[in-house]
Amino acid sequence: MVYSSELLKGSVDTILLSLIAENPVYGYQIVRELEKKSQGYFVFKEGTLYPALRRLERKRLVISKWEDLQSGRKRRYYYITDQGSKFLKDKKAEWQGFSLAINLIAGLP
Amino acid sequence: MIADSWIERIRGLLELSSSQKEEVLCELSTHLEEEVEELERGGLSGEEASIKVVEALGSTEEIARELNQVYAHGSDKEAILASLPYFLSFLLFSLGLEENMGALIFAGGTVIVAVLVGRTARPPWVLTWMGYSFVLLFALGFLLWDIIFPLALAYGLLVISLFITKVISVVREDPYLIPLISVPPLIFGEWFLEGTPEFKPLTVLGFLALAVLCSIFIMGGRRAKLIVCLTQIFVLSLILGSVGTAGLWALPAITMACLVLREARVEQH
Numbered sequence: 001m002v003y004s005s006e007l008l009k010g011s012v013d014t015i016l017l018s019l020i021a022e023n024p025v026y027g028y029q030i031v032r033e034l035e036k037k038s039q040g041y042f043v044f045k046e047g048t049l050y051p052a053l054r055r056l057e058r059k060r061l062v063i064s065k066w067e068d069l070q071s072g073r074k075r076r077y078y079y080i081t082d083q084g085s086k087f088l089k090d091k092k093a094e095w096q097g098f099s100l101a102i103n104l105i106a107g108l109p
Numbered sequence: 110m111i112a113d114s115w116i117e118r119i120r121g122l123l124e125l126s127s128s129q130k131e132e133v134l135c136e137l138s139t140h141l142e143e144e145v146e147e148l149e150r151g152g153l154s155g156e157e158a159s160i161k162v163v164e165a166l167g168s169t170e171e172i173a174r175e176l177n178q179v180y181a182h183g184s185d186k187e188a189i190l191a192s193l194p195y196f197l198s199f200l201l202f203s204l205g206l207e208e209n210m211g212a213l214i215f216a217g218g219t220v221i222v223a224v225l226v227g228r229t230a231r232p233p234w235v236l237t238w239m240g241y242s243f244v245l246l247f248a249l250g251f252l253l254w255d256i257i258f259p260l261a262l263a264y265g266l267l268v269i270s271l272f273i274t275k276v277i278s279v280v281r282e283d284p285y286l287i288p289l290i291s292v293p294p295l296i297f298g299e300w301f302l303e304g305t306p307e308f309k310p311l312t313v314l315g316f317l318a319l320a321v322l323c324s325i326f327i328m329g330g331r332r333a334k335l336i337v338c339l340t341q342i343f344v345l346s347l348i349l350g351s352v353g354t355a356g357l358w359a360l361p362a363i364t365m366a367c368l369v370l371r372e373a374r375v376e377q378h
Contacts (some may be wrong), residue, residue: 028140045167051175
């Protein structure tokens with residue numbers, strides 16, 4: 001299935017916040033979770049995830065914390081903020097109304 | 110090797126402060142290494158896995174461009190916060206309230222904001238407030254000078270060393286940020302040394318100019334930051350020149366300009 005990149009761009013914040021809202025996650029985990037949950041539907045350049053996460057952090061919708069791993073590496077975990085939860089709730093309601101209207105107009109079930 | 114050169118390409122393209130750059134590269138390196146390891150467990154060779162992961166991560170130019178954009182531009186709120194101390198100074202001096210209780214409350218307020226915000230994180234806008242909080246610390250030294258000279262000397266040296274330590278940490282992070290923290294103490298330090306003379310109207314307007322420049326600095330991209338940074342140093346020189354008579358004020362301004370221009374040259378390369 002092909003989708004417009006503009007459609008994905010407009011939904012990136014909602015998609016990322018939905019994943020982060022479930023559990024604190026790190027970048028690579030987000031890529032894997034996204035692939036699994038969308039059943040391979042969303043394919044994107046993984047590196048572009050990080051500017052999107054930074055944007056969310058700048059908007060104070062998420063915060064990040066570094067954790068040291070036993071391997072000596074460091075992982076940056078993302079946590080949703082109260083502001084982020086509220087934003088996500090609003091976006092979900094907006095999406096629900098929008099998709100319902102599109103389905104009604106297009107005659108989709 | 111392939112993964113390392115991908116990271117190095119990104120490093121060369123990022124126009125961020127050194128701490129921001131290290132954080133971004135650390136996060137990307139961890140992603141890259143973990144994905145390579147997973148593919149290797151799936152049976153690919155190290156080189157095959159690296160090629161696949163680098164391909165999945167995408168264009169270094171696109172990622173660096175997006176990251177540079179995200180980091181470069183501060184919000185309207187941050188711009189207002191950064192310029193607020195200068196704007197309040199402009200109001201205090203233009204209304205002749207600099208020796209009023211309001212000035213003391215303002216100075217005390219800058220210390221509280223600088224300590225509270227600077228303790229947990231250090232967004233660039235708080236550097237102006239930190240600079241102003243040093244003004245109060247210096248002012249206390251000048252007050253002590255007339256009362257207990259040896260104590261004032263020890264206190265002065267302590268505050269100066271604390272100020273230099275802060276400036277060095279800012280230089281290490283990003284030399285473009287130096288004027289934000291250094292300009293207020295230099296202006297007021299010179300003002301105290303000259304015996305707090307009345308500011309000329311044009312000097313007072315200098316505070317307004319610095320407020321505008323701070324806002325542009327916070328909101329602008331990297332190139333705008335360089336121009337604003339040098340303009341701030343120029344305005345500082347004009348203000349110091351109009352307040353003092355000694356030529357000593359030129360030294361910190363020239364040092365700042367050199368550091369900033371050096372950083373700009375390094376970035377170009």
